[in-house]
Amino acid sequence: GAVVSQHPSWVICKSGTSVKIECRSLDFQATTMFWYRQFPKQSLMLMATSNEGSKATYEQGVEKDKFLINHASLTLSTLTVTSAHPEDSSFYICSAAGGGIGQETQYFGPGTRLLVL
Amino acid sequence: AQRVTQPEKLLSVFKGAPVELKCNYSYSGSPELFWYVQYSRQRLQLLLRHISRESIKGFTADLNKGETSFHLKKPFAQEEDSAMYYCAPFRAGNNRKLIWGLGTSLAVNP
Numbered sequence: 001g002a003v004v005s006q007h008p009s010w011v012i013c014k015s016g017t018s019v020k021i022e023c024r025s026l027d028f029q030a031t032t033m034f035w036y037r038q039f040p041k042q043s044l045m046l047m048a049t050s051n052e053g054s055k056a057t058y059e060q061g062v063e064k065d066k067f068l069i070n071h072a073s074l075t076l077s078t079l080t081v082t083s084a085h086p087e088d089s090s091f092y093i094c095s096a097a098g099g100g101i102g103q104e105t106q107y108f109g110p111g112t113r114l115l116v117l
Numbered sequence: 118a119q120r121v122t123q124p125e126k127l128l129s130v131f132k133g134a135p136v137e138l139k140c141n142y143s144y145s146g147s148p149e150l151f152w153y154v155q156y157s158r159q160r161l162q163l164l165l166r167h168i169s170r171e172s173i174k175g176f177t178a179d180l181n182k183g184e185t186s187f188h189l190k191k192p193f194a195q196e197e198d199s200a201m202y203y204c205a206p207f208r209a210g211n212n213r214k215l216i217w218g219l220g221t222s223l224a225v226n227p
Contacts, residue, residue, distance in 0.1 A: 032213070034214065034215075042219070043203065043217050043218065043219045043220050044161075044203070044217050045217075046214055046215075046217070049212070049213070049214055057212060093160075093161070095161075104149050104151075104166070104207045104209075104213075105151070105163060105166065106163075106215060107163070108160045108161040108162065109160065110159075110160045111160065
């Protein structure tokens with residue numbers, strides 16, 4: 001149980017375009033989803049926390065207009081990287097928590113590798 | 118501010134040797150602590166949480182409030198334990214989230 005999927009698993013785009021990444025909890029209802037970036041051989045950097053039906057809470061230094069998060073249902077959250085630039089190239093990971101599992105334990109998606117040319 | 122320290126970036130041991138991955142935290146209150154593991158080319162997964170007091174894959178971790186530590190231990194390391202390990206206290210209250218350490222890369226040599 002507690003499976004989280006992400007789509008796409010990798011994406012290459014041109015600078016200036018927008019990219020949407022989906023995160024789905026497949027077998028539980030996620031009241032909270034988290035979006036992270038992970039740089040090579042580094043730890044996770046939390047970007048934002050989103051609760052179903054409310055606005056996301058962004059971490060300091062993360063541009064909310066750049067990284068749009070929508071958590072419209074208990075099983076789906078999306079991250080849109082708007083007007084992507086090469087410096088946005090990274091590994092984006094989502095996690096989900098909540099429902100009957102409890103708020104503290106997070107279950108992770110496999111990640112999405114974004115390359116902006 | 119809540120912080121977590123994993124002092125070893127890389128830990129290398131031989132198969133069958135005991136292993137201890139250190140984790141120290143600073144937190145006001147009673148934290149909920151987790152260890153997550155990331156095997157090569159796989160997603161992050163929960164290894165254990167202190168409140169459940171379970172032993173997963175032979176690993177255990179004891180919360181020492183006096184030393185503010187939550188070290189991960191295994192008496193006999195296996196090659197398949199080679200992975201990246203992250204200690205993460207959970208911050209409750211407003212803006213609930215995991216506080217991530219930098220991780221320790223464990224290499225178990227044959």
